Amino acid sequence: MLAEPSRAAMVLALMDGRSxxxxxxxxxxxxxxxxASAHLKKLLRSRILVCEGRGRSKYFSLAGAExxxxxxxxxxxxxxxxxxxxxxxxxARCCYDHLAGQLGVTVTEQLFRPGxxxxxxxxxxxxDTSRRPLFRCCTDWTERRPHVAGAVGAALLRxxxxxxxxxxxxxxxxxxxxxxGRELFVRVLGxxxxxxx
Amino acid sequence: MLAEPSRAAMVLALMDGRSxxxxxxxxxxxxxxxxASAHLKKLLRSRILVCEGRGRSKYFSLAGAExxxxxxxxxxxxxxxxxxxxxxxxxARCCYDHLAGQLGVTVTEQLFRPGxxxxxxxxxxxxDTSRRPLFRCCTDWTERRPHVAGAVGAALLRxxxxxxxxxxxxxxxxxxxxxxGRELFVRVLGxxxxxxx
DNA sequence: CAAACGGTTCGACGGCGGTCGAAGTGTTCC
DNA sequence: GGAACACTTCGACCGCCGTCGAACCGTTTG
Numbered sequence: 001m002l003a004e005p006s007r008a009a010m011v012l013a014l015m016d017g018r019s020x021x022x023x024x025x026x027x028x029x030x031x032x033x034x035x036a037s038a039h040l041k042k043l044l045r046s047r048i049l050v051c052e053g054r055g056r057s058k059y060f061s062l063a064g065a066e067x068x069x070x071x072x073x074x075x076x077x078x079x080x081x082x083x084x085x086x087x088x089x090x091x092a093r094c095c096y097d098h099l100a101g102q103l104g105v106t107v108t109e110q111l112f113r114p115g116x117x118x119x120x121x122x123x124x125x126x127x128d129t130s131r132r133p134l135f136r137c138c139t140d141w142t143e144r145r146p147h148v149a150g151a152v153g154a155a156l157l158r159x160x161x162x163x164x165x166x167x168x169x170x171x172x173x174x175x176x177x178x179x180x181g182r183e184l185f186v187r188v189l190g191x192x193x194x195x196x197x
Numbered sequence: 198m199l200a201e202p203s204r205a206a207m208v209l210a211l212m213d214g215r216s217x218x219x220x221x222x223x224x225x226x227x228x229x230x231x232x233a234s235a236h237l238k239k240l241l242r243s244r245i246l247v248c249e250g251r252g253r254s255k256y257f258s259l260a261g262a263e264x265x266x267x268x269x270x271x272x273x274x275x276x277x278x279x280x281x282x283x284x285x286x287x288x289a290r291c292c293y294d295h296l297a298g299q300l301g302v303t304v305t306e307q308l309f310r311p312g313x314x315x316x317x318x319x320x321x322x323x324x325d326t327s328r329r330p331l332f333r334c335c336t337d338w339t340e341r342r343p344h345v346a347g348a349v350g351a352a353l354l355r356x357x358x359x360x361x362x363x364x365x366x367x368x369x370x371x372x373x374x375x376x377x378g379r380e381l382f383v384r385v386l387g388x389x390x391x392x393x394x
Numbered sequence: 395c396a397a398a399c400g401g402t403t404c405g406a407c408g409g410c411g412g413t414c415g416a417a418g419t420g421t422t423c424c
Numbered sequence: 425g426g427a428a429c430a431c432t433t434c435g436a437c438c439g440c441c442g443t444c445g446a447a448c449c450g451t452t453t454g
Contacts, residue, residue: 002271003200004412022431035413037432047275056421056430063274070270074199076263078244095262111309112332112349114321119311126311135309137334137343146334146343152309201442219401232443234402253400253451 001046002074006031007039011048011062015071019052019061092166092175098153099160099175102195103185107156108137108148110189121188124155198243199268203228204236208245208259212268216249216258289363289372295350296357296372299392300382304353305334305345307386318385321352 002008009029014020020028026036040060043049048067051060062068092103099107111118126134136150148156160166165181168174177185177196185191199205206226211217217225223233237257240246245264248257259265289300296304308315323331333347345353357363362378365371374382374393382388 001200003198006412023429031412032414033431034415034433038412041432058431066270066273066276070267070274073263073267073270077260077267079263109331114316114323115314117312124311134306135343146332148309152311203442220399228442229444230401231403231445235442238402255401 001043001048002071006035007043010039010043011071014049014060014062015068017062019059021057021059025060092177093173094157094175095149097157098149099157100147104147106191106195107189108146110191111148118189122159124159126151126155198240198245199271203232204240207236207240208268211246211257211259212265214259216256218254218256222257289374290370291354291372292346294354295346296354297344301344303388303392304386305343307388308345315386319356321356323348323352
């Protein structure tokens with residue numbers, strides 16, 4: 001649906017969230033009204049657009065936030081340099097302001113063990129100043145499993161850095177586990193020794 | 198790129214984050230190796246996949262988080278019922294075998310409060326028989342925030358149903374909070390009274 | 395070295411689908 | 425009522441691109 005140039009042009013034209021009529025969209029896409037009509041019909045059927053018929057004109061707009069999110073997500077692909085160093089990032093890296101990679105998902109799983117007292121043991125304090133959700137999760141793209149984000153995720157990474165468990169690498173998202181960190185991850189968080197290779 | 202069925206099949210096959218060789222991907226997509234080769238070439242050029250040549254085999258995997266995000270975002274489009282019955286499902290429903298909706302994300306947030314003892318209080322036992330991940334999360338499509346899934350999510354919903362907190366509605370994913378459940382959600386899980394309207 | 399195998403290139407075929415002209419329906423406005 | 429207009433349907437055309445057979449290259453294995 002979004003792959004076809006004319007349809008893509010129409011959807012992109014609607015990315016501002018406003019609505020337009022069919023003729024305007026035909027112009028945006030550089031096709032005749034008949035062609036546009038066929039495309040718009042398909043876009044409606046596949047729930048990408050919705051329309052509201054006002055009089056003899058029909059006004060089209062994006063069907064919802066999911067559409068806008070998907071279009072934005074697609075436009076992110078292929079930017080940036082090739083990840084020759086991908087492997088290095090796989091074990092531990094930061095994802096915005098929280099921990100990701102094998103270590104990230106492992107820590108997250110530990111947090112979910114019934115009876116764990118990790119957040120208290122580390123004396124993690126969550127600043128409740130913001131409207132930020134306490135907890136979010138990203139699906140880790142290397143692990144395809146969730147790691148903790150949100151306020152809790154940020155607080156954890158902050159702790160690991162200030163307490164010298166993890167060190168950052170300049171100009172990179174890579175994180176390095178210090179010897180001290182390695183010992184503490186195992187002893188305090190119950191992480192398997194083996195994941196450190 | 199992602200619109201073509203064979204390529205989509207290959208990319209979906211790689212959505213678990215692991216890597217596969219060209220022949221395996223050809224099989225997944227149901228095409229011959231020549232055809233797969235052509236597709237893989239294009240997917241590499243457009244930075245959707247990366248490959249690592251080990252010996253005479255080449256191992257392909259997703260190029261990065263953006264790709265996984267985009268694919269997931271695309272899969273969200275057009276899901277869900279039309280707005281008429283949507284409202285009813287919004288508050289509480291089951292998502293496969295776990296709890297979703299406003300109540301689902303709220304419970305999930307409670308689980309992440311530092312110092313909570315919810316899983317022990319409820320005497321939740323996680324069967325560790327399976328290879329099933331202890332914890333997964335779905336992004337709730339109505340709430341746009343994560344709710345707990347995986348073994349923990351399933352155990353929780355099972356508990357809520359067997360203990361009479363929630364009642365199922367036949368032929369529907371809808372879940373109804375019983376008066377008993379309502380009281381317990383507030384007292385035991387610390388859910389805000391107000392979300393029950 | 396020969397055989398097997400993974401991956402690639404080339405060329406030919408065929409179908410799906412985007413395109414537009416022409417014509418049809420319904421609405422608005424004078 | 426009639427003209428202008430927004431949108432749709434139909435039909436025919438045509439080009440792009442996915443497909444596979446055959447042949448080719450390079451690595452691995454015995």
